[in-house]
Amino acid sequence: MEVRDALRATASLRDFTDEPVGDDVVAAILDDARFAPSGGNRQPWRVAVVKDVAIRRELADLMQVVWDEYCGARAAGATPFAFGRSIDAAPIPTPNPVLDGIEAVPVVLVVAADLNDIALMDGVLDRPALVGGASVYPFCWNILLGARDRGLGGVMTTFLSREEPAAAPLLGLPEGHALAATIFLGHVDHFPTKLRRRPVERFATVDRFDGKVFS
Numbered sequence: 521m522e523v524r525d526a527l528r529a530t531a532s533l534r535d536f537t538d539e540p541v542g543d544d545v546v547a548a549i550l551d552d553a554r555f556a557p558s559g560g561n562r563q564p565w566r567v568a569v570v571k572d573v574a575i576r577r578e579l580a581d582l583m584q585v586v587w588d589e590y591c592g593a594r595a596a597g598a599t600p601f602a603f604g605r606s607i608d609a610a611p612i613p614t615p616n617p618v619l620d621g622i623e624a625v626p627v628v629l630v631v632a633a634d635l636n637d638i639a640l641m642d643g644v645l646d647r648p649a650l651v652g653g654a655s656v657y658p659f660c661w662n663i664l665l666g667a668r669d670r671g672l673g674g675v676m677t678t679f680l681s682r683e684e685p686a687a688a689p690l691l692g693l694p695e696g697h698a699l700a701a702t703i704f705l706g707h708v709d710h711f712p713t714k715l716r717r718r719p720v721e722r723f724a725t726v727d728r729f730d731g732k733v734f735s
């Protein structure tokens with residue numbers, strides 16, 4: 521697949537066919553993804569390829585709690601989990617097909633990061649640190665791109681991170697590691713080609729963020 525096509529048409533897909541995905545394909549995707557950049561080239565990622573359906577179910581039940589919170593916040597008109605904006609919205613129990621059917625999802629990957637191997641450049645600032653994630657999410661995105669190149673669809677999710685303390689013992693998460701993402705992959709019936717994204721002139725400016733629009 522052309523890189524530009526992959527960049528412009530790798531949607532988040534959560535509805536998979538029954539066609540299985542072999543371990544060899546997953547291994548090849550990870551083998552490509554490992555060339556992702558990371559701060560100081562520390563490569564902090566760890567991956568659990570979760571096959572056990574009992575573990576999957578327990579993880580899905582944890583993620584469902586967060587999904588219900590998300591739906592409650594959205595229904596109240598809030599940006600769910602936005603920093604600095606607490607919202608007093610009750611969770612709304614809402615079906616989530618990929619969680620409901622997690623046992624049958626062809627590939628479930630949980631990506632963790634070793635915090636000792638993360639260069640947290642903005643960790644000293646008086647706001648939540650952002651830069652650390654950049655040492656693991658390019659790897660996660662490479663997984664999605666590598667899957668797309670192999671004719672697979674998928675989605676990166678983060679709801680499990682909110683339940684990290686409960687998920688950690690289920691996954692044997694090592695001390696000092698954080699849950700970065702849960703990635704679902706599989707064959708899909710259809711790849712959307714038109715993603716809804718803001719145009720460049722909506723986010724790029726000249727010289728300064730209050731500068732004139734760059735286009």
Ligand SMILES: Cc1cc2nc3c(=O)[nH]c(=O)nc-3n(C[C@H](O)[C@H](O)[C@H](O)COP(=O)(O)O)c2cc1C
Nearest residue numbers: 530531532533534657675676677678679680715716
């Ligand atoms: C950092 C990050 C976190 C995300 N977390 C979730 C999640 O917890 N659950 C989920 O269903 N999708 C999650 N997504 C997928 C987004 O919802 C998706 O990328 C976005 O809605 C755009 O969808 P599209 O690519 O199909 O246009 C996440 C994506 C990113 C990049």
